[in-house]
Amino acid sequence: MTQENDVTTWIYVVHLIRPAARTSPTEEESAAIDRHFAHLQQACSAGTVRLAGPATDGAFGIVIFEAEDETVARSFMADDPAVRAGVMTAELHPFHVSIEYLPCR
Numbered sequence: 001m002t003q004e005n006d007v008t009t010w011i012y013v014v015h016l017i018r019p020a021a022r023t024s025p026t027e028e029e030s031a032a033i034d035r036h037f038a039h040l041q042q043a044c045s046a047g048t049v050r051l052a053g054p055a056t057d058g059a060f061g062i063v064i065f066e067a068e069d070e071t072v073a074r075s076f077m078a079d080d081p082a083v084r085a086g087v088m089t090a091e092l093h094p095f096h097v098s099i100e101y102l103p104c105r
Contacts, residue, residue, distance in 0.1 A: 007066045007067070007068060008066070008067060008068070008069065008073070008094060009050070009064065009065070009066055009094070009095045009096065009097055010064070010065055010066070010067055010070075010073040010076075010077075010092060010093065010094060010095055011062055011063065011064050011065075011092075011093050011094075011095040012062070012063050012065075012073075012077045012080075012090045012091060012092045012093070013060050013061070013062055013090065013091050013093070014060060014061040014062070014063070014080070014082065014083070014088040014089065014090045015059075015060050015061075015088060015089050015090075016058070016087065016088055017086060017087060017088065017089060018087075019058060021033070021087065022058040023058075028085070028087075029087050032081055032082045032085035032087040032088075033082055033087065035081035035082070035085075036080055036081045036082035036083075036087075036088070038081075039079075039080060039081050040052045040063060040080075043065065043076075047066070048065050048066055048067075048076070049063060049064070049065045050064045050065060050066065050097075051063075051064040052064070052065075061088075063077075063080075064095060064097070070092075070094075073092055074092055077090050077092050078090075
């Protein structure tokens, strides 16, 4: 785990409940996935999310984010709109960033 100023890095892995939702989502799935993306964009702008995205083969998605502790991390994961809507499942893991690419300025 990465500890900086009492903040820990976490990763949650998401899986679509219905894999076909990747290419042919229902209206409900599409709306939940749109809310999921907007939620992560907002959290990224706020500095909570460091990186997020899906595997291009649709096998899973990841969200790497900062939280004070496991309770806060679990709450953040559970509040993901696609998880709340039952479109995705999620599993939480503590995460350590060993190497991070930062563009030259």
